[in-house]
Amino acid sequence: MKYSANTIRQKGALAAIAVIFSLLCYGQVNNTYNLMPAPFAMQAVTTGRIAIDKQFRVAISGSASDRIYAEASRFIRRLSNKTGIFLDKQEFVTRQQDKSTATLLVTIQRNGLLKLGEDESYAIETSGRQVLVTAVTDLGAIHALETLIQLVSTDAAGYYIPAVSVKDHPRFAWRGLLLDVALHFMPVEVVERTLDGMAAVKMNVLHLHLCNDQGFRVESKVFPRLQQVASDGIYYTQEDIKTIIKYASQRGIRVVPEFVVPAHTTAILTAYPELASVKRNYSLQRYFGVFDPVLDPTNEKVYPFLEKLFTEMASLFPDEYFHIGGDENTGKDWEAVPHIKKFMQTHGMKTTMDLQTYFNQRLLPIIRKAGKKMMGWDEVFHPGLPKEIVIQSWRGNESFYSSVKQGYKAILSYGYYIDLIQPASYHYQNDPIPDSVKLTPDEQKLILGGEATMWSELVTPVTVDSRIWPRTAAIAERLWSPKAVTDTDDMYRRLDMVSLQLESLGLQHLTYKPAMMRQLCNGNKIKALEVLVAVLEPLKIYDRNEGDTMYTVFSPFTKIADVATPDQPLPRIFNKSVQQFLMNSSSGNEKEITDQLILWKENDAAFKQLLANSPVLQEAASLSQHLSLLAEAGLKSIEYIKQHKTADDEWLKQQRVVVKHTRMQGGRCEIQVVDAIQKLITAAAGKQQ
Numbered sequence: 001m002k003y004s005a006n007t008i009r010q011k012g013a014l015a016a017i018a019v020i021f022s023l024l025c026y027g028q029v030n031n032t033y034n035l036m037p038a039p040f041a042m043q044a045v046t047t048g049r050i051a052i053d054k055q056f057r058v059a060i061s062g063s064a065s066d067r068i069y070a071e072a073s074r075f076i077r078r079l080s081n082k083t084g085i086f087l088d089k090q091e092f093v094t095r096q097q098d099k100s101t102a103t104l105l106v107t108i109q110r111n112g113l114l115k116l117g118e119d120e121s122y123a124i125e126t127s128g129r130q131v132l133v134t135a136v137t138d139l140g141a142i143h144a145l146e147t148l149i150q151l152v153s154t155d156a157a158g159y160y161i162p163a164v165s166v167k168d169h170p171r172f173a174w175r176g177l178l179l180d181v182a183l184h185f186m187p188v189e190v191v192e193r194t195l196d197g198m199a200a201v202k203m204n205v206l207h208l209h210l211c212n213d214q215g216f217r218v219e220s221k222v223f224p225r226l227q228q229v230a231s232d233g234i235y236y237t238q239e240d241i242k243t244i245i246k247y248a249s250q251r252g253i254r255v256v257p258e259f260v261v262p263a264h265t266t267a268i269l270t271a272y273p274e275l276a277s278v279k280r281n282y283s284l285q286r287y288f289g290v291f292d293p294v295l296d297p298t299n300e301k302v303y304p305f306l307e308k309l310f311t312e313m314a315s316l317f318p319d320e321y322f323h324i325g326g327d328e329n330t331g332k333d334w335e336a337v338p339h340i341k342k343f344m345q346t347h348g349m350k351t352t353m354d355l356q357t358y359f360n361q362r363l364l365p366i367i368r369k370a371g372k373k374m375m376g377w378d379e380v381f382h383p384g385l386p387k388e389i390v391i392q393s394w395r396g397n398e399s400f401y402s403s404v405k406q407g408y409k410a411i412l413s414y415g416y417y418i419d420l421i422q423p424a425s426y427h428y429q430n431d432p433i434p435d436s437v438k439l440t441p442d443e444q445k446l447i448l449g450g451e452a453t454m455w456s457e458l459v460t461p462v463t464v465d466s467r468i469w470p471r472t473a474a475i476a477e478r479l480w481s482p483k484a485v486t487d488t489d490d491m492y493r494r495l496d497m498v499s500l501q502l503e504s505l506g507l508q509h510l511t512y513k514p515a516m517m518r519q520l521c522n523g524n525k526i527k528a529l530e531v532l533v534a535v536l537e538p539l540k541i542y543d544r545n546e547g548d549t550m551y552t553v554f555s556p557f558t559k560i561a562d563v564a565t566p567d568q569p570l571p572r573i574f575n576k577s578v579q580q581f582l583m584n585s586s587s588g589n590e591k592e593i594t595d596q597l598i599l600w601k602e603n604d605a606a607f608k609q610l611l612a613n614s615p616v617l618q619e620a621a622s623l624s625q626h627l628s629l630l631a632e633a634g635l636k637s638i639e640y641i642k643q644h645k646t647a648d649d650e651w652l653k654q655q656r657v658v659v660k661h662t663r664m665q666g667g668r669c670e671i672q673v674v675d676a677i678q679k680l681i682t683a684a685a686g687k688q689q
Contacts, residue, residue, distance in 0.1 A: 033150070033151060033153075033162070033164075034150055034493075034494045034497035034498065034501075035147060035150050035151065035494065036150070036201060036473050036474075036476070036477050036491075036494045036495065036498045037201060037202055037473075037476055037477035037479075037480035037481045037485075038477060038481040038482075038485045038494075039147065039166050039167070039168035039481070040167055040168045040169055040481070040482055041166070041167045041168070042164055042165065042166045042167075042168075043164065043165055044162065044163060044164055044165075045125070045126060045163050045164060045165045046126070046163045047163070048126065048163040049153075049160040049161065049162050049163055050103060050126060050129065050130070050131050050160055050161040050162075050163070051157075051158060051159075051160050052079065052083055052085060052103075052152065052158070052159040052160055052161065053085060053158070054085060054086060054087070055103070056076075056079070056085070056087060056103045056104070057101070057102045057103050057104070058072050058075070058076060058102060058103070058104045058105075058106065059099040059102035059104070059105045059106070060072060060105075060106045060107075060108070061099060061105060061106065061107040061108070062107045062108040062109055062110075063108055063109060063110045063111060064106075064108055064138070065108075065111040065138045067111070067138055067142075067249070067250055067252075068106065068108060068138040068141050068142065070250055071138075071141075071142050071145060071250065071251070072106065072145065075145045075148070075149065078149055078504075078505075079149065079152070081504065082149070082152055082159075082504065083152070083154075083159040085159070100130070102130065103129070103130060103131065104130070104131045104133065104148070105130055105131070105132050105133065106133045106134075106135075106141050106144070106145075107132070107133065107134045107135070108134075108135055108136075108137065108138050108140075108141050109135070109136045109137070110136065110137055111137065111138050112136075112137030112138050112139035112140070112252070113137075114139075114249055114252070114253075114254050114318070114319070115254075115319075115320060116173050116174060116254075116320070116321075116448065117173045118137060118139060118173075119136040119137050119139070119140060120137070120139050120140050120143055120169060120170050120202075120204070120252075121135065121136060121140050121168065121169035121170075122134065122135040122140035122141060122143055122144040122147075122166075122168055122169075123135070123144075123165075123166060123167050123168070124144055124147060124148065124164065124165070124166040124168075125165050125166075126161075126163040126164065126165070131148065131161055133145075133148075138252075139204075139252040140169075142199070142251065142252045143168070143202050143252075144166075144168075146199065146200055146201075146202060147166060147168070148161060149200075149501070150498075150501065151164065170202065170479070170480045171479065171480060171481065171482060171483065172432065172447070172448065172449030172450065172479045172480070173448055173449055174204075174205055174411055174448040174449030174450070174451070174479075175202065175203045175204050175205065175449050175450070175451075175476060175479040175480060176203065176204070176205030176206070176207050176256070176411070176449070176450070176451035176452070177194070177198055177203055177205070177206060177207065177451065177452045177453075177454065177468070177472060178207040178208075178209055178258075178413070178451055178452065178453040178454060178455075179191065179194060179206060179207070179208055179209070179454050179456075180209040180212075180453075180454060180455045180456040181208060181209065181210060181217050181236075181456070182209055182210060182211050182212035182214055182215055182216075182217055182267075182456070183212055183214050183215075183288060183455065183456040183457050183553070184456040184457070184459060184460055184461075184464075184553070185215070185217060185234045185235070185461075186456070186461055186464060187461055188236070188240050188243060188244060190461045190464060190465075191206075191208075191244050191247075192244070192247050193465070193505065193506050193507055193508075194206070194464075194465075194468065194507075195244075195247055195248050195251055195253055196251070196505045196506065196507070197465075197468070197469055197472075197502050197505060197507050198251070198253055198476075199251035199252065199253060200473075200498075200501065200502060200505060201472070201473045201476035201477070201480075201498070202476060202480050203253070203472075203476050203479075204252060204253050204254060205253065205254050205255075205256055205451065206248055206253055206254070206255045206256070207256045207258060207323065207451055208244075208255060208256070208257055208258065209258045209260070209455075210236075210257055210258060210259055211259055211260060211264075211265075211267055211268065212260060212264045212266075212267065213264050213265070213266035213267060213284070213285035213291050213293070214266075214267065214284060214285050214286070214288070214553055215230060215231045215232060215234065215235070215267050215284060216230040216231050216235065216267040216268060216271070217231060217234070217235045217236055218235060218236050218238070218241060218257075218313065218316070219235055219236065219237045219238050219240075220309065220312060220313075221238070221312065222308050222309060222312045223271070223272070223305075223308070223309055225271035225272065226267075226268065226271050226309075228271070229270055229271050230267040230268065230270045230271040230284065231267070232284065238316060241316045241317070242316070245316075245317065245318065254319045254321075255317060255319055256317070256319050256321045256322070256323055256375070257313060257314075257316075257317045257319075257322060257323065258323035258324075258325055258375075259309070259310065259313060259322075259323070259324065259325065260323075260324070260325025260326070260327070261295055261306065261324055261325055261326070261359075261363070262294045262295040262297060262326075262329060262356065262359055263290075263291075263293070263294045263325075263327070263328055263329035263330070264291070264325060264327070264328065265293060265294060265295055266282060266283075266284065266285045266291060266293045267284055267285075268295075269282040269293055269295075270282045270283055270284055272305065274301065275295055275296060275299065275301065275302050275305060276293060276294075276295070276296060276333075277293075277294050277295065277296040277333040277334055277336075277337055277340060278292075278293070278333045278336060278337060286552040286553050286554070287548060287549060287551075287552055287553075288457040288545065288548055288551065288552075288553075289548035290328045290330060291330075292330050292332045292333045293333060294329055294330075294331075294333045294334065295359075296337075296340065297334075297340075297355055297356075297358060297359040297362070298339060298340055298343040303362055303366070306363065306366060307366045307369070310322070310366055310367065310370055311366075311369070311370045314367075314370035314371065314372050315370075320371075320372060320373050321372065321373050321374075321375050321390065322367050322370065322372035322373065322374060322375065323375040323376065323392070324360070324363055324367070324374060324375070324376050324380075325376065325377060326356070326360065326376035326377050326379050326380040327376075327377035327378075327379045327394070328379070329352065329356055329379065331351075331352030331353075334352050334355060335352065340355070343355075353379075353382050354382070354384075356379070356380070356382070357380075357382045357383070357384045357385055360374075360376065360380050360385060360389070361384070361385075361386070364386055364388075364389065373388065373390065374388070374389045374390070375389065375390040375391075375392060375411075376389060376390075376391065376392065377391075377392050377393075377394055378391050378392065378393045378394060378395055378399040378400070378403065379395075381399055381402070381403050381408070385408075387407050387408055389408065390408070390409045390410065390411065390448070391403040391408050391409070391410045391411070392410070392411045392413055392451065393410055393411070393412055393413060393414050394413045394414050394417070394453070395414065396414055397412075397414055397415075397437075400412055400414060401437055401439070404439065404443050404446045404447060405439070405443055407446070408446065409446050409447075409448055410446060410447055410448065411447075411448050411449060411450060411451055412430075412432045412447070412449070412450040412451070413450065413451045413452075413453050414430075415427060415430030416430065416450055416451060416452045416453060416475050417452075417453050417455075418452050418453065418454055418467060418468060418471055418472055418475070418566075419453065419454055419455045419456075419457070419458070419459070419467060420540060420541050420542075421467075421537060421538050421539070421540040421541070421544075421566040422540060422566070422567075423471075423566065423567040423572075424470070424471040424473075424474040424491070424492070424495060424567050425474075425488050425491070425492075425567075427452075427471060427474055427475050427478070428474040428475070428477070428478055428486075428488060428491055429486070429488070430478065431478065431483060432447050432449065432450050432478075432479070433447060433483070449479050450475070450478070450479050452468075452472045452475045454467060454468050457545060457551065458538075458544060458545060458551065458557065459557065460557045460562075462508070462512055462516070462557075462558075462562075463512065463516075463557060463562050465507045465508045465509040465512070466508075466509040466510075466512065466513075466565045466566075467565075467566065468509070469499065469502050469507055469509040470495050470496075470498055470499035470502060470509065471495075471566060471567055473495055473498050473499075473502070474491055474495060477491065492572065496569060509565070513533070513563055513565075514526065516558060516562065516563050517529050517530060517533070517563055519558060520558070520559070520560065520563065520614060520616055520617055521610055521613070521614050521617070522613050522614045523613065525610070527606065528603055528606035528607040528609070528610055528624075529560075529563075529607065529610060529617070531599060531600070531603045531606075531607075532603065532607060532620065532623060532624050532627060533560065533563050533564055534568060534570045534571075535568065535570060535571050535574075535600070535627060535671055535672050535673050536560070536564040536568070536623065536669040536670065536671060536672065537564050537565070537566055537567070537568055537571075537669065537670060537672050538561040538562075538564050538565075538566070538668060538669055539561070539665055539668050539669065539670060540670075544561060544668045559616065559619070559667060559668075560617065560619065560620045560667040560668075560669055561667055561668040561669050564669050568672060571672035571673050571676075574593070574596060574673055574676060575672075575673065575675065575676040577589045577592055577593050578593060578676040578677075578679060578680060579676075579679070581593055581638075582641075582679060582680070582683050585641060585642065590638065590642070593634075593638065594635065594638060596631075597631040597632075597634045597635045597638075598631070598635070599631075600627050600628060600630070600631035601628050601631035601632050601635065602628075603624065603627070603628065604624045604625055604627065604628035607620075607621075607624040608621070608624070619666060619667035620666055620667040620669070621666070622664070622666040623666040623667065623669060623671060626658075626661055626662035626664075626666075626671060627662070627671055627673075629658045629661075629662065630658065630659070630662050630671070630673065630674065630677045631677075633655045633658055633659075633677060633680075633681055634676075634677040634680050634681075636651070636684070637655075637677070637680035637681050637683065637684035638680060638684075640684035641680070641683055641684055646684070646685065646686040647681075647684040647685050647686075652681070652684075652685050655681045656681075659674060659677070659678050659681065662674050
């Protein structure tokens with residue numbers, strides 16, 4: 001499930017690769033639109049367009065569900081908000097003879113089922129003055145509406161839908177996002193806006209991680225102590241869960257629950273300590289990480305408890321899959337207890353993993369009886385595990401492909417851990433079926449898809465959107481679009497636009513920043529902080545929470561590392577401009593680079609003025625100073641380059657010290673333009689890049 005710091009450091013970073021819109025048997029794809037995920041095939045069919053005006057009308061034909069009518073209504077409201085055109089008197093065209101007059105005609109063969117493998121394909125064609133959407137199921141039609149919203153364009157004549165032909169379907173059936181609501185609780189409204197974002201990029205599974213050492217987050221009427229003493233009073237009522245599922249179902253999204261056992265169960269043991277392997281006083285864990293408390297698999301009282309609890313929880317979630325976790329059991333508590341060691345010896349178990357497999361085998365009939373299919377993290381993948389259990393791989397590709405080759409269905413999360421603050425390009429190039437791995441067609445069919453994971457140690461409801469979006473849209477494209485879609489530059493071009501579209505849905509990945517900066521600055525004058533934050537990113541992987549001891553559940557997550565966001569656009573653009581300049585100093589972007597360097601150089605003076613009124617920003621003072629020194633070095637380097645001079649040794653020696661210092665973190669953040677300016681310094685020394 002979670003990466004430990006040691007595990008992460010052992011993982012080599014994957015190099016980013018470039019993406020193209022596929023040509024795929026349908027004609028050349030037009031990549032001037034801002035569609036994400038990219039469709040299977042698309043092309044412009046005429047030079048015409050469908051104007052959006054007050055006469056815009058929608059008709060639905062075929063086997064129409066309440067869901068598609070509701071989504072079509074939401075589409076109209078979004079279209080009105082996007083264009084500013086009053087469509088408030090919209091009525092769906094229902095009479096067959098009037099459907100030819102509708103601007104948008106949606107034709108559906110049948111209502112879709114919210115289950116793995118359901119048909120989600122759709123087609124969009126323009127014919128005369130009408131947009132035609134056809135889909136086997138209403139789920140496909142919902143995806144088509146999202147594509148149409150992204151296609152809306154504008155020019156001096158007004159808003160319109162360009163005349164295109166689209167044939168689209170997903171590459172993988174499971175396109176998920178795990179939202180951890182246990183480590184930091186996420187209110188219903190946060191979950192709902194997350195679902196809106198998922199629907200916009202055609203993701204179809206919300207995986208809710210509902211309990212951990214820090215809390216149990218669902219009301220249980222069978223075991224009420226779980227919310228009474230094991231939640232800090234912060235949990236979803238059963239009505240809340242029904243609300244979330246209804247909201248998700250409306251958007252064609254399944255909700256899969258996870259109740260992690262046998263480890264990460266401190267919250268459960270706080271309420272019911274008699275189920276523990278080691279008898280001790282239990283209380284909710286306030287720190288984050290991997291802990292020893294674990295259920296006792298030799299205690300026969302554990303299984304009736306889990307059967308009652310899981311049966312109750314399974315009844316709340318209609319999806320066919322039920323996740324039991326199974327990760328990060330240290331085994332220390334099992335090894336410390338004589339009666340458990342004796343049980344292992346009696347049953348010929350050599351390791352604690354053998355005992356965990358026994359535990360999983362005991363769980364399986366409980367999950368079956370509840371009418372569900374069992375899932376677990378890749379630690380459950382061990383000899384003797386029944387083939388019907390789905391493996392979710394997080395520790396590496398090796399276990400993922402090993403499980404598939406041994407006949408297990410599998411979901412990839414390794415490489416999609418969005419809480420690690422890695423760039424979208426890193427996730428984008430992480431294909432579930434890369435060319436480097438040789439699988440038979442039958443083995444490939446066992447790969448259900450993938451899941452981005454948003455663990456919540458270092459986020460709150462205020463900041464969580466900024467860690468999910470917009471990068472998760474790149475993962476959504478990797479799981480939906482053809483394998484040949486791999487142009488990273490074009491992905492970023494579209495991602496920047498999709499980010500704004502996500503904001504229009506109410507997601508707060510952009511809007512939270514000014515408010516938090518005003519709080520940090522203790523006033524409205526935030527420009528100097530904005531300039532600095534634009535080039536910062538929080539420490540990556542789990543380095544921000546060094547040793548898992550710097551933060552607790554109740555720590556303030558309102559500091560500069562919380563304002564700084566992953567994969568900032570400005571450093572990416574600046575770094576690329578510098579590379580282009582060094583390849584060709586007359587490329588025309590020298591002024592752009594120089595203006596930016598001057599801004600950074602002069603910003604430190606303004607930032608220092610903030611400190612007198614905002615002591616909390618003192619932790620970023622070194623970052624501001626280092627950015628100014630870096631910018632000064634960059635300006636001098638450009639001067640040397642343009643004059644075709646070689647920098648003197650003493651100056652170069654000084655700049656090496658500057659670069660070394662600027663790589664040091666401040667406020668748990670790092671400056672993201674150090675490498676680009678070091679390249680300028682290297683060029684000023686007369687050396688090749």
